[in-house]
Amino acid sequence: MPLPKTYLRLTLSGCLLAIAGLTLVGCRDKPSSSAQNVRGTTSGPRRVVALGRLQPAGGVISISAIPGERIESYAMHVVEGGQVAAGSKLAVLSSYTLRSKQVEALEKKYDLAQKQQKYEKGGAQLQVYQATAAVAEATAKIAEINSQKNKLSGLGEAAAIATEDVQRLAQLQRQDPELVTPHELRRKENEAARARNEHRSLKDSLLAAETAATVALETAVASKALAESNVSQLTDIDQSEVVRLELEVAQQTVQQSELYAPGAENDPPLTILKKFVEPGEFITQLPVLQAADLSTMVCIAEVYEGDLTQIKECQEVVITSSAFDSKFASGIRGKVVHIGSMIGNPELTNRNPLAPSDRSVVEVRIEFDPKRDTEEEREKRLIAVTKEAAARVGLQVTVEFIPVDKKAQKSNQQAQGKSEAEVEEPADAPAESPLDVDTECEKITAK
CATH class of the missing domain: 2.40.50.100 (RNA polymerase II/Efflux pump adaptor protein, barrel-sandwich hybrid domain)
Known part of the structure; x- marks a missing residue:
């Protein structure tokens, strides 16, 4: 009895799936050479590769x-x-035009306010001078009244003597009418009355003058104090200061334009x-x-937090990009100058669709550090590298961190079947001994 076609199709599909599964298991059991190149072996440091971007140092x-x-x-x-x-x-x-006109108007207003302030202050100062003169005049008047009081005392004494003379003459006339005539007695009485009237009149006038002079002095003193207060107020409260502040605000708004x-x-x-x-x-x-x-350029690499144990300051790196000029096709040398302490999400996008996107990264700052035999050649190379990076601000690059133990790296590569001749070095790689981070840091500190 022939088997149904549906059964044959299901059997064939199952066989194909089994073969595919065995193939995948075989691939997973044998890691690729590229994966070993990135991860290294458990016996030595791993080769860390990260994404980075070129940016100005500032x-x-x-x-x-x-x-x-x-x-x-x-x-x-x-x-x-x-x-x-x-x-x-x-x-x-x-x-800008409108705000400039506002500044011009406020400048004129400020000039007028200063002139008005000066005029008012001058008027207040004049009032002080006038009040001072009034005080002096009232003081002099009181001094004159005091001197008149001495004269009043003399007049009072003269009036008293004249009255006594009249009384003696009247007594003598009563004793001997021929000794003092009536005419002489009347003359003495008139003189005594005139002396009393003069004393009384001067006394009354001095009293009124003293009262008026005292009031005038008090008024002059009060006027002087008020005038001095006005001068002080005009000095402390300058109305033009408000306009000056408005002018400063207007000038700042012009700067914002x-x-x-x-x-x-x-x-x-x-x-x-x-x-x-x-x-x-x-x-x-x-x-x-x-x-x-753009006079100084750096590279900011985003290193996965799990790879931070493989990164040290002064460690050498190689920066590569397909956008570089052919002179830098093999990469640009640099060194780690700072390892950030803040962990965050990556800002750079990995173009590999299979790359994990949920990892956290730390920013590592890298300065260009080309290796050359002489300092002059190094400076020329650094200028060329900086110029190349300045022409590509924000370029996403690949950053390879050279393991600190380079001998271990080479032994790992040889264990994977590579000879030392197959180990690629960038064009500006040094020909000297393997990298020693502590020694390099000491050299930088000494410089």
């Missing part, structure tokens, strides 16, 4: 402005790839990397410009 500077503003114009030298001096003007915003390159006068020039906003366009949350100092 980072990329984002220059922003207030959102909603509009770019009026850029300075002539502000072009992508062009250099600008630190602190130089980069762009002018559309609000201009974009300047960061840095001081003697700082290195910056290179314009990218312009995000063109003249006439409104500013959004994005930066207006991005600039950087």
Whole structure:
């Protein structure tokens, strides 16, 4: 009895699946040479390979402005790839004209306020002088009244003597009418009455004058104190100071209508990397410009946290990328200068679709360190390397960390069937002895 076609198909499919499973098991039992090259063996350090990016040593500077503003114009030298001096003007915003007029108006207002303050202060000072003169005048009047009081005392004494003379003459006349005539007695009585009236009149006038002089002195003293208080108030509370503060605020708003390159006068020039906003366009949350100092370039590698035990400061690395010029096709030498302490998610994307994406990484800072026989050759090579990196800011590269124990690495490679001649070295690799991290760090410290 022939078997059904469906049964034959199922049997054939099962056989094919079994063969495929055996093949996969065989592949897993025998690791590839490339995997061994990355992981190494348990007897020596592993070769760590990570992704990195090229960036300026000082980072990329984002220059922003207030959102909603509009770019009026850029300075002539502000072009992508062009250099600008630190602190130089980069762009002018559309609000610059209006804010400049506000500053001009406040400058005139401040000038008028200062003149008004000076005029009011001068008037208050004049009042002080006038009050001082009034005090002096009242004081002199009181002194004159005091001198008149001495005269009043003399008049009182004269009136008393005249009255006594009249009384004696009247007594003599009563004793001997022929000795004192009536006419002589009346004359003496008139003189005594005139002396009393003069004394009484002077006394009354001096009393009124003294009262008036005392009031005048008190008024003059109060006026002087008030005038001095006005002068002090005008000195302490300067109305023009309010206008000056308004002027400073307006001047700062004018500065916000201009974009300047960061840095001081003697700082290195910056290179314009990218312009995000063109003249006439409104500013959004994005930066207006991005600039950087490209005189020193570094590489920031993202190393998996599990590989940190294989990384040390001063350790040599090789940086490679297919975007490099042919002179650097075999890679660029560098050394680890700093290992970060913060663990985070990777920012660089691995182009291998099978690479794990859920790993945490640590940023490792790498400086270029080409190896040459003489210092002059090294400097020339470093200039060329920096120029190459500066032309590719943000380029994603591959970073290979050379194991500290290089002899162990070579023995591992020989154990995998490779000869020493097959071990590739970058074009700028040194011909000297294997890497010794502690020795290299001591050399750097000595320099």
